[in-house]
Amino acid sequence: MDERYKEYLDRVLDEIDNNKESFISTSTYIWENPEIGHKEFKAMEALVELLRNNGFQIETRVAGLDTAFLATVKGKKPGPTIALMAEYDALEGLGHACGHNLFSVSAVATAIGLKKVIQEIGGTIKVIGTPAEEGTVKNAGGKAIMAEKGIFDDVDIAMICHAEGRTIIERRLVAATVMEVSFTGKAAHAGGSPEKGINALTAGVLTINNINALRQHFLQGTIVNPVIIEGGIGHNTIPHKCEMKMSIRATNREILKDVLEMVERCISASAYVTGCKYSINMPNKVYEDLRPNHSLALVFKEALEYLGIDYIQAEDANYSWDAGNISHLCPTIAPYIKIGSPELVGHTEEFKKASCSKEGFNGMIVGAKAMAMTALKYILDKDFRDRVSKEFLAK
Incomplete structure (x- = not known):
């Protein structure tokens, strides 16, 4: 790790730690006020307020979706555009039994950490608020809808994390x-x-x-x-x-x-x-298979190792996610982060409880820091950017 990267990294991670209580407070508020897809008004406002208070430029009702948003901050010099995707819908009757309250805030925390150094390193950070990930409501698939409207057209790489009982970097989804x-x-x-x-x-x-x-x-x-x-x-x-x-x-x-x-x-x-x-x-958008980008995943792995987190490198699963649609447009990683027992099963009361727990909040911060480290290296290291792009274009 070179000194230049280490200097920026320390400042980014410190910024995430310094705002940890506000991140936990926002996540808890979203958990306590669950809203199903396309009705996530309280969650959207809570995330937008946090970003606005930290100096991000805000657009709401993006792509014609009432609960979609875009928060942007730019450096003083040109550079790559990093998209951090946030999803914040709950399950009807179950609440936040998929952990979206955690990792919507994780995306916001990553962006706030990176903002600390963005003026010096250049580039653009975007938090893209994507409604209705759960396929249980009509017109589900906010990321797919926003992709069709061109919201991801200028994005170089996209990242998002999801809750799980284990940390899995490259989960190949269908x-x-x-x-x-x-x-x-x-x-x-x-x-x-x-x-x-x-x-x-x-x-x-x-x-x-x-x-x-x-x-x-x-x-x-x-x-x-x-x-x-x-x-x-x-x-x-x-x-x-x-x-x-x-x-x-x-x-x-x-x-x-x-x-x-x-x-x-x-x-x-x-x-x-x-x-x-x-x-x-066909009431919803097709959720496309998740195309892995191993080059991005390897740097995310290095970040987890730096943070002292155990992980599984790769796994196949029959889950689906509208993050897959974005992975066909630009290099994308969508790791799963441990928030509780390895036996946790999504869409259950046990998972819901884990989504508002000490271990859940720890996982939220781990995801934020690992995404921030990956984004920071991507902005600073042209060779890394070239490897990521070459792999994406080869598929």
């Missing part, structure tokens, strides 16, 4: 989406005149059977999980309506496209056999 299917048939008395009916529920059941018949041909990592939301209201009436919802995942976006076509054939065949009409709705 592409995923949600499909809604509606079959429309014709109601009739199930005993007296069944021949006059068209059974929409049968179409739904056949769709599931058709999908099951194709499972042996699915590539590894492909998951199609259909459920019937509505299949009739009376046992003595032919169901005229069947509503289905499916979670669909595949290793990458190209395979996902093929799987979606396969599923649509299953739906179409079921409608043809039963005589039903059908419609398909």
Whole structure:
């Protein structure tokens, strides 16, 4: 570690430590006031206030999203643009059982730390507030929406951390989406005149059977999980309506496209056999697979080692994240940071408790410091920037 880097690093890390209590206070406030996607007004305001008070230029309602924001600070000389992504939505009925209250603040803490030296080292730091990461609300995928609106066009690298029971630097995630299917048939008395009916529920059941018949041909990592939301209201009436919802995942976006076509054939065949009409709705953006950038990840690893944190270098998982969409636009890292027991499972009460705990707050600060160290090296080291870019462009 050269003296120039060490001097800047000490100042950045000290700034994060000096503001630790305000970071914990903001994270706790967000945890105590959980809001689902596209309704995160309190969380957005709390994060924006923290950034505004630290001298960032603020834009709200970015990309036409009511709870999106952009906070920017620029150095006196040109340099790369670093994006720190913040997500702050909660789960309906569960609250912050995914830890977004921690790592939205972690992104803000990174930016505040870097601001301490940005005038001297140059470049631009952006905190991009991205709503509705959880795919449980309509029009989920704030990062994908903002990417389509050009918010990431001038970004050189992007970073975000996520809560976990272990620290994992390169977690390779899959592409995923949600499909809604509606079959429309014709109601009739199930005993007296069944021949006059068209059974929409049968179409739904056949769709599931058709999908099951194709499972042996699915590539590894492909998951199609259909459920019937509505299949009739009376046992003595032919169901005229069947509503289905499916979670669909595949290793990458190209395979996902093929799987979606396969599923649509299953739906179409079921409608043809039963005589039903059908419609398909895709309520959310596709969450694309997360493209790793090993060069960035290695520097993040060095940061964790400097901080004395144990880690797992790489792991495959069938989770999906709209951070994957950004990884196809610019070099991106999205590490998972330990906030509690290794047995923690996301979207549970135990995870929610860990998200407002001493170990959770420690993980929040670890993520902030490691991202700050990675960003600092990226701004100061042209050879490192070239390695990151070369790897990204080679894929």
